[in-house]
Amino acid sequence: MTSEEWLKEASDTLQPWTRESSWPEEGRLDIVIDREAVLPAVEALVAARWGYLASIMGLDHGPGEGRMECIYHFCRDAAVLGLRVEVGRDDPSVSSVCGPIPSASFFERELAEMYGITVEGTPVPDKLFLPDDWPEGVYPLRKDFDMTQLEDGQD
Amino acid sequence: MDNGREQNETFIVPIGPQHPALKEPGHFEFSVDGEIVQSATARLGYAHRGIEKATEERTWVQSQYILERVCGICSHIHAVAYCQGVETLAGVEISPKAMAIRALAAELERIHSHMLWLGVAAHEAGFDTLFMYTWRDRETVMDLLEGLSGNRVNYSVNLLGGVKFDVSPELKEAILKGVDFLEERNKHYLDVVTGDEAFLRRTRGIGVMSDEEAERLGAVGPTARASGVARDVRIQAPYAAYDIFPVELVIETDGDLLARFVVRIRELFESFRLIREIVNNLPEGDLTVRMPRKVKAGETVSRVEAPRGELFYFIRSTGQEMADRVKVRTPTLCNWGSVLTTVIGHQLADVPMILVGIDPCFSCNDRMIRLRSRDGDRSWTWEDLRRYGIEYYR
Numbered sequence: 001m002t003s004e005e006w007l008k009e010a011s012d013t014l015q016p017w018t019r020e021s022s023w024p025e026e027g028r029l030d031i032v033i034d035r036e037a038v039l040p041a042v043e044a045l046v047a048a049r050w051g052y053l054a055s056i057m058g059l060d061h062g063p064g065e066g067r068m069e070c071i072y073h074f075c076r077d078a079a080v081l082g083l084r085v086e087v088g089r090d091d092p093s094v095s096s097v098c099g100p101i102p103s104a105s106f107f108e109r110e111l112a113e114m115y116g117i118t119v120e121g122t123p124v125p126d127k128l129f130l131p132d133d134w135p136e137g138v139y140p141l142r143k144d145f146d147m148t149q150l151e152d153g154q155d
Numbered sequence: 156m157d158n159g160r161e162q163n164e165t166f167i168v169p170i171g172p173q174h175p176a177l178k179e180p181g182h183f184e185f186s187v188d189g190e191i192v193q194s195a196t197a198r199l200g201y202a203h204r205g206i207e208k209a210t211e212e213r214t215w216v217q218s219q220y221i222l223e224r225v226c227g228i229c230s231h232i233h234a235v236a237y238c239q240g241v242e243t244l245a246g247v248e249i250s251p252k253a254m255a256i257r258a259l260a261a262e263l264e265r266i267h268s269h270m271l272w273l274g275v276a277a278h279e280a281g282f283d284t285l286f287m288y289t290w291r292d293r294e295t296v297m298d299l300l301e302g303l304s305g306n307r308v309n310y311s312v313n314l315l316g317g318v319k320f321d322v323s324p325e326l327k328e329a330i331l332k333g334v335d336f337l338e339e340r341n342k343h344y345l346d347v348v349t350g351d352e353a354f355l356r357r358t359r360g361i362g363v364m365s366d367e368e369a370e371r372l373g374a375v376g377p378t379a380r381a382s383g384v385a386r387d388v389r390i391q392a393p394y395a396a397y398d399i400f401p402v403e404l405v406i407e408t409d410g411d412l413l414a415r416f417v418v419r420i421r422e423l424f425e426s427f428r429l430i431r432e433i434v435n436n437l438p439e440g441d442l443t444v445r446m447p448r449k450v451k452a453g454e455t456v457s458r459v460e461a462p463r464g465e466l467f468y469f470i471r472s473t474g475q476e477m478a479d480r481v482k483v484r485t486p487t488l489c490n491w492g493s494v495l496t497t498v499i500g501h502q503l504a505d506v507p508m509i510l511v512g513i514d515p516c517f518s519c520n521d522r523m524i525r526l527r528s529r530d531g532d533r534s535w536t537w538e539d540l541r542r543y544g545i546e547y548y549r
Binding site: 128 | 243484491
């Protein structure tokens with residue numbers, strides 16, 4: 001099957017949760033879903049055995065826009081499906097997908113510590129990359145992070 | 156062991172962060188019942204350098220040089236992923252010749268990486284003779300990389316819009332000769348790895364991962380292919396010159412450590428074949444095309460097959476001189492899950508071999524560390540650091 005056919009199949013599977021969808025480039029489909037839809041949508045993809053989870057990443061649109069995104073990329077051959085979830089910058093959270101995809105644990109730990117996005121129900125909520133004495137509430141991959149936030153409390 | 160169970164005592168054995176099995180930092184905790192591992196957890200980040208963040212304040216060109224330093228072993232493939240992503244965003248198409256040279260360097264890099272791994276893995280099994288021989292022979296491919304680029308590691312063959320180096324007729328001869336030598340040597344290593352009874356006892360039936368498990372745990376690269384998962388970006392989504400020089404899938408189904416050895420060595424033969432094809436049929440054309448200083452707004456995903464498996468880049472431009480976001484998802488991060496699961500039920504003594512079995516690369520999955528100035532508590536900006544560097548070498 002071609003990438004377009006794979007992605008069409010994914011798009012049909014995700015129909016119940018789709019808010020918007022777009023084809024940003026050849027072989028790629030982005031589907032915007034609600035925060036509450038993360039787990040059921042991922043479960044549906046896993047049940048349909050559609051590709052594999054290649055990454056979970058955060059994207060901060062900056063304090064001006066006041067929103068962030070979590071993007072779940074699934075790959076199948078050359079096709080790349082992006083599930084995009086918008087979260088606010090104050091108190092952002094998404095639910096864990098470690099139930100259907102246990103290997104998501106590392107991605108979720110990285111997402112939580114780098115962006116301050118709470119991943120509800122993730123099995124290991126500890127830090128993965130950042131040191132244990134990293135200050136609370138400082139998230140290095142947010143756009144408004146700056147080094148002065150680290151002046152105190154570091155080794 | 157039965158006594159241990161009766162007493163119901165579980166010990167936690169911490170391994171790392173200094174040199175857990177190989178000379179890179181990572182921390183693992185294995186709870187054991189007697190000698191048998193019951194569960195495992197990981198703590199990474201000891202070599203995290205903030206490279207993703209760093210790309211947000213560097214120009215498109217500067218970012219390439221920092222991304223090449225994500226990993227000292229697979230530096231080339233990071234630059235390939237980055238450059239082809241940025242080129243896609245900018246709408247620039249590079250010449251077939253540049254693509255072929257990218258693939259050539261990528262295969263040379265795969266040889267150097269797999270042979271390095273073979274040595275390290277042999278060392279973990281206490282087979283230092285194999286370690287020393289493989290590393291001696293690996294010098295051949297290091298010399299070829301140096302011949303191409305002038306550097307043994309961090310060869311920096313890429314450039315936004317193409318490649319920097321051409322293959323001279325002398326280099327072509329040297330490559331063909333070197334590849335012939337390495338092919339002979341690796342035939343021998345395949346015999347050793349599959350025939351040496353003492354070594355087989357460390358690898359056969361150890362760390363077994365079924366294909367279903369490999370899928371479920373999200374394994375990539377040779378680790379997945381040793382478990383019968385047909386996954387190779389060069390084949391599934393050909394990039395660079397892999398559509399002109401197609402790759403044949405190398406796959407094993409046993410899913411144990413031995414299969415991981417066999418897959419990697421057999422992949423070397425595939426790399427030798429590809430290298431011969433590429434240098435014998437190098438397309439004509441320019442090495443570079445012009446790149447704009449600002450890159451059109453947009454987002455792109457760039458996937459490549461690093462020696463350790465799929466390397467995934469997400470690049471977002473807002474039309475400026477620098478990237479808005481570069482996300483790097485390295486293969487090692489995907490493969491940890493397989494280690495933490497397959498060690499369960501094994502002897503503690505098998506842990507180092509299973510760890511090494513995925514060819515872990517800590518620099519790959521760690522990309523941040525805090526930079527502190529020596530002479531005070533102030534943090535240095537990029538500008539400060541640059542000025543310091545210029546002053547220092549003045």
